[in-house]
Amino acid sequence: MRTYSDSAQLQSALRGFRHNGQTVAFVPTMGNLHEGHLALVRKARQICDVVVVSIFVNPLQFGPNEDLDAYPRTLAADKEKLFSEGTQVLYSPDVYDIYPEGMHAQTIVHVPELGDTLCGSSRPGHFDGVTTVVSKLFNIVQPDVAVFGEKDFQQLSIIRKMVRDLCLPIDIIGVSTCRDEDGLAKSSRNGYLTFEQRRIAPVLNQTLNCCREAIACGFDNFLQLESHARMKLLQAGFEPDYFTICDARTLRPVTEDTEEVAILAAARLGATRLIDNVKLSLNPVTDWGMLAGGH
Numbered sequence: 001m002r003t004y005s006d007s008a009q010l011q012s013a014l015r016g017f018r019h020n021g022q023t024v025a026f027v028p029t030m031g032n033l034h035e036g037h038l039a040l041v042r043k044a045r046q047i048c049d050v051v052v053v054s055i056f057v058n059p060l061q062f063g064p065n066e067d068l069d070a071y072p073r074t075l076a077a078d079k080e081k082l083f084s085e086g087t088q089v090l091y092s093p094d095v096y097d098i099y100p101e102g103m104h105a106q107t108i109v110h111v112p113e114l115g116d117t118l119c120g121s122s123r124p125g126h127f128d129g130v131t132t133v134v135s136k137l138f139n140i141v142q143p144d145v146a147v148f149g150e151k152d153f154q155q156l157s158i159i160r161k162m163v164r165d166l167c168l169p170i171d172i173i174g175v176s177t178c179r180d181e182d183g184l185a186k187s188s189r190n191g192y193l194t195f196e197q198r199r200i201a202p203v204l205n206q207t208l209n210c211c212r213e214a215i216a217c218g219f220d221n222f223l224q225l226e227s228h229a230r231m232k233l234l235q236a237g238f239e240p241d242y243f244t245i246c247d248a249r250t251l252r253p254v255t256e257d258t259e260e261v262a263i264l265a266a267a268r269l270g271a272t273r274l275i276d277n278v279k280l281s282l283n284p285v286t287d288w289g290m291l292a293g294g295h
């Protein structure tokens with residue numbers, strides 16, 4: 001595995017691969033790699049000849065009271081994992097390489113609407129930080145394909161829109177969420193949970209699944225489902241941020257044009273903010289006009 005921290009050297013190596021007709025898949029990460037990231041690498045390997053993984057803890061996407069300093073930096077262990085998954089290229093720049101003029105002087109990429117709701121409203125500036133760094137990384141790596149996890153469903157939707165809006169010639173692939181046996185979505189932040197919080201954490205996924213089952217059975221009062229779910233999370237010890245049933249494509253309320261529903265949740269357990277989501281394809285024979293009316 002070749003490792004670069006300098007973008008010019010990385011680009012010169014990538015020119016060599018492209019010159020040989022090889023396709024490039026890119027997996028951007030912030031490191032502290034777990035099984036969920038490795039599933040992205042495996043997917044990337046299936047699709048392209050060369051897999052480039054970046055590890056960069058992006059300060060621009062952390063709010064002033066968030067966990068930037070505490071975010072785990074585990075480069076040596078991450079390198080071993082990537083090597084054993086057959087990654088050919090690792091790009092791990094430092095902050096100066098990505099923001100040479102400082103973050104305040106950085107041009108910002110903002111995706112309106114999709115980026116302003118849900119996690120965007122509880123974490124102001126977060127998605128601007130994500131889209132800005134992902135655009136920069138896309139321009140540096142110039143991949144054919146980029147692979148992201150569906151656990152960060154809103155992030156994935158925003159990146160798809162950014163790529164469409166800016167006409168970037170990159171295929172965006174989503175990979176389904178990796179879970180522990182009890183359903184908890186794999187996340188770098190799970191490592192912050194105490195023993196007791198880890199015991200409670202799967203309730204987030206259980207609550208999402210119950211909601212999905214209720215909708216699949218034809219329960220059509222979404223407001224009631226959402227408030228029942230929030231109550232369940234509160235009772236389990238979470239501090240819910242949002243629990244919302246929406247159109248998977250627009251992240252707006254379900255309408256009669258909705259083909260797939262996404263149920264998205266964010267909730268704090270102590271100081272740790274967990275997110276998760278489930279999806280549900282709508283049965284064309286259901287009266288979805290009525291369902292949307294129930295919202």
Ligand code: PAF
Nearest residue numbers: 028029030058130133152
């Ligand atoms: O999902 C992440 O780990 C980050 O938001 C990303 C896409 C690597 C951008 O920093």
